[in-house]
Amino acid sequence: GAGVSQSPSNKVTEKGKDVELRCDPISGHTALYWYRQRLGQGLEFLIYFQGNSAPDKSGLPSDRFSAERTGESVSTLTIQRTQQEDSAVYLCASSLESGYGYTFGSGTRLTVV
Amino acid sequence: GENVEQHPSTLSVQEGDSAVIKCTYSDSASNYFPWYKQELGKGPQLIIDIRSNVGEKKDQRIAVTLNKTAKHFSLHITETQPEDSAVYFCAASRSGTLTGGFKTIFGAGTRLFVKA
Numbered sequence: 001g002a003g004v005s006q007s008p009s010n011k012v013t014e015k016g017k018d019v020e021l022r023c024d025p026i027s028g029h030t031a032l033y034w035y036r037q038r039l040g041q042g043l044e045f046l047i048y049f050q051g052n053s054a055p056d057k058s059g060l061p062s063d064r065f066s067a068e069r070t071g072e073s074v075s076t077l078t079i080q081r082t083q084q085e086d087s088a089v090y091l092c093a094s095s096l097e098s099g100y101g102y103t104f105g106s107g108t109r110l111t112v113v
Numbered sequence: 114g115e116n117v118e119q120h121p122s123t124l125s126v127q128e129g130d131s132a133v134i135k136c137t138y139s140d141s142a143s144n145y146f147p148w149y150k151q152e153l154g155k156g157p158q159l160i161i162d163i164r165s166n167v168g169e170k171k172d173q174r175i176a177v178t179l180n181k182t183a184k185h186f187s188l189h190i191t192e193t194q195p196e197d198s199a200v201y202f203c204a205a206s207r208s209g210t211l212t213g214g215f216k217t218i219f220g221a222g223t224r225l226f227v228k229a
Contacts, residue, residue, distance in 0.1 A: 004156075033217070042119075042202065042221040043157070056216060091156055099206060101147055102217065104156030 002026075004105035006092050012111045013082055021077040021108045025094030032075050033102065034067055035091045043091065049075060050097065082112045115140040117205050119220025127228050132190045134223045136203035139184070143205040146179060146186050147217070151200045160201075161188070193227045200224050 005024040013019050025032050034046040045059035049069040060066070064082075069075035079086055089109050093102035119136045126132050138146075144165040149157035163170045163177045163186065170177050174193075179186040186205075190197055206217035 035219075043219040045216055045218065048216060058216075093156075099217070100145060101159045101162060102149075102157075104149075104158070106154070106156045 004092055004094050004103050006090075006105035006108050008108060009106065010109045010111075012113060015083060015112055016081055018078065018080045019082055019110060021079075021090050021092075021110070023075045023077070023092030023094075023105060025072075025075070025092070026103055028072075028096070029094035029103070030072050030097045031095045031099055032069055033093045033095075034075070034077050035093065036061075037089045037091055037107070039088070046077070046090075079110075082110075084112050086110060087112045115143075115205070115218050117203060117218045117220040119203050119223055121223060122221065123224045123226075125226040125228065126193050128193060128195060130193055132193050132197070132225055132227075134188045134201055134203065134225075135185065136187070136205075136220050137183075137185050138205040138218070140205065140207070140218070141184065142207050145206050146177070147204050147206075148175075148177060148188050149202045149204065149219075151202065151222075153199075157202055190225075193225075195227050195229050198225055198227045 007022045030051045033048040035043040047057050047067045049055045064080045067077045089107040091107045093104040095102045117138045147162035150160045151157040161175050163179050174191045176189045200222045202222050203220040204217045
């Protein structure tokens, strides 16, 4: 597509429930990244995928967080047993293999109540 | 671990004045330094970038400078306009290399207010 598409744009969930966030990258972009942005704060790296290589999961905050991507297509970020501190905007970005310049989606605003 | 420090956290200027945002990075292997602008409710948007083999780059009212020895880089916006009001993020990465990954580390952001 023309840009990075994320869905849903907003998600309200009850504490303890699982949520799944989706990212559809720009066609042809082999690299895909997930970041978390808490209110008024910077971007916290979570995970990145590069083609068919093993993903870099070094930023995932706990084993409740996981992400998948099949080839160079859609990625899903799953948060299990959500907690209130998971409330944030989850941003997805994609880039060409070189990594020069990300294109971000508009994010998913997750609220855990 | 790697980190990027960004200052100031908030900057207020009068329309027409210049704005400068400064960043320092810790990973000496970083070779790519993008700047992003984030407007309310939107994802960050790349506005300018610089690679480690260049000391300065300019694009209309925006310029970036890089001092690799000191591990400093800065964003300069001249003739600021109200539509420049946003949060600006600096970042550092090792993009384009086969080792170290493509993970980009972001600064904490600078909220710029341009008063009309």
